[in-house]
Amino acid sequence: MSSELLNGLLEGLYAAQQGLRALLHLVGSAPDLHGQPAWPLGYRIAAEMLVVDAGHARRVLLSLLCAGVAVLAMGLSLPWRRARIPLWAAAIAVLVLAPWPQAHLLLTPAVPTSLHQSPTGFEATGIVRGQAVYRQHCVRCHGTDGRGEGAEAAQLAQWPPNLNGALLWKRLDGELFWRVREGMHNRVGVQTMPGVGNALRDQEIWEVLDYLQAHAAGQMLRESGTWDRPVRLPGMAVHCRSGRPQQSRDLLGQRVRVAVAGPGVPPLADDPRLVTLVAGPPASDADVECWPDGGAEAVNQTLALVLGVPVAELPGYQLIVDRAGWLRARGQPGKTAWSEDDLVCRSGTVLTAPADASVEKRSAAQGDGLEALIRRMDAEPVRLLRGGFPH
Template identity: 50%
Template sequence: MSGPPPQAWLNALLVLIEKLQLGLLWLWHAFGLTGDSHSQPAWPWARRVAGETLLIDLGLARQVGLSLCALVFAVLAIAIALAWRRHRGVLLAAGALALVAAPWPSASLLLGPAVPTSFHASPTRFSVDAIALGARVYAQHCAGCHGADGRGEGPLAASLAQWPPTLVSPLLARRADGELFWHVLAGIRDRHGQPTMPAFRDALGDREAWAVIDYMKALSAGNGAENNWPVPLRLPEMAIRCADASPLALSQWRGGQRVRLVAVDGAAPLPYEDPRFLTVLVTPDGRPPAQVPRFRAGCTATSPQAWQAVAAIAGESSARLAGTQLLADRAGWLRARGASGRQWSDADLVCVSGPGANTPRNAAETPDGLTALLLRMDAEPVRFVKGGFIH
């Protein structure tokens, strides 16, 4: 679900290409050569480097990498030649030879279609409030075609010229968030110019469009194949309160530590604190427990929307969510899902990544299943490619 095994050079290339395009965009915007689209700088060209193509075509990626190296060598040779007259001819010839010998890739393979919002970043931070808003928007405007479960089999799907794509797939990962945002508002047309999805620009504002994208990510995880999320998810942003302290944003409160989200409804005892991770209680109304016994977890998500958001991510109904647990790694990616009273094991992983993802572990190496699971999460960090770029 997180792409092919990571290769350091390919990761570096994708990151470099993304930064170069973003740098070009901001430079163009700073000089007034492009305006704004939906409050962010608009990508002014109809094409962009297709990072998603480089990800699957390693031959093309090598061509791009070698060509960039040749270009850098030529620029350095020219710079040195300007400052060093003695060997200027040799340096200029070497730079020209590098450019001629470089395996320049075909533009038709390297470039893909772009829209003005291709490089827009979502302002929602994947918050529980945005997910809850997105659920309402999705139910009103999207479920008729895409289905309540996101599998593209809604009650109106059969009447369409072509069936809607399923959202419970890597589809969301292949497209950048900014391009999903554009298609939600502007609609989608086929190669003949016929609409395959209506535009919602008159029905939705920017806030609702970003929110429904967040909900689609949660829906994709919750309705995907068991123990195999098609799209990696970050910890949803939410406010956390511990005892009488002021609420803090989860991203600020956790400080790079692992996090365990536990849904509790008051019927079962609170989970114990565990030094291996920080524990956050998610309650139906966002209220903390009336009493927290010693050694029990007491930090609570204050938003009432957290219960609904966690239910969507876990693929459970709100009525059956109590006892569900989600584990996040140190980088903030949700990696495992468990249930109250059940021992943790590798079978609880929902986001598998890394070269050792399918390597069996020796049970004798670790004292318990939870520790083994945490160590595996640390050893196999998520390499998530969104729209062709490493995140």
């Protein structure tokens, strides 16, 4: 199955599931819980299985098509009375012959917050607060580096997992929230992780999850030199020379270059291809395009987390963010020219995007690697799947 088809299927199922929740909410069967409608059913669609098992995904898609054909045939039989019997026979035949997927692959146990989405916006200030929560409530088991080697880890019924790999990306936001809040148990009912529901507010739990994600991103980059899972530009208030203060999410739709200023770091000239956002020590006389509007400290700490470097080593780093808000390329201090190799978050799918004529022309004229990098970034969009669902 092509990746576009699979993405379409995942998005369709996701929308259907969210739609069902909205409907149940409307009729009063999905009460509000932690600020969003609860998922009142014991199971949800196991989107993660569709991602890993192509045969299963094909069966699901074909079955949906068959169900659609059957519904159509039955619908047609209403006005078209004379053909009623053959239409019903066709509908039944299609339903019988459909390659129905196995229920245990299609569905997985759900919790009331399975479909909840994090309300934080991956904000830098929240991530920093999440770091403080982590140090106070989680570090004793999960360890300062998140690898699961905290002081108390050895005495637990089960060793805590390494939170720095792909684990967090495999889970739904709302299910991580539930596990941290309510705690976890093993198959025989022994508690493996205590819940923090009594000690922490909902907001703090969402924030500690954001912190874990930012930290895991940095560790991934340190260890493998790539972000093999998409990481968002942390949210922050920004002020741009050209206008009123805004949020970094208002820059969605434009490419952004984040550069960290500092002593000895030459200032960057504006570039018409991207919005330049300069973090680091407050720019004094430098005439920069955009800068964090307050919370500079938190922005620096968050950038250090996602890059996996200490704050002191930040000056000179650059990041390129694509139009959808994903961090895609990293430039290390001292870098003078970009190249496609700086693309540290790549996608498996290469869209054959029509070459942008103006980009081609400028590329030839300027001959800088940034042009090639931008072209690749635009032609190979990445998308975030968490637990198989688009986020």
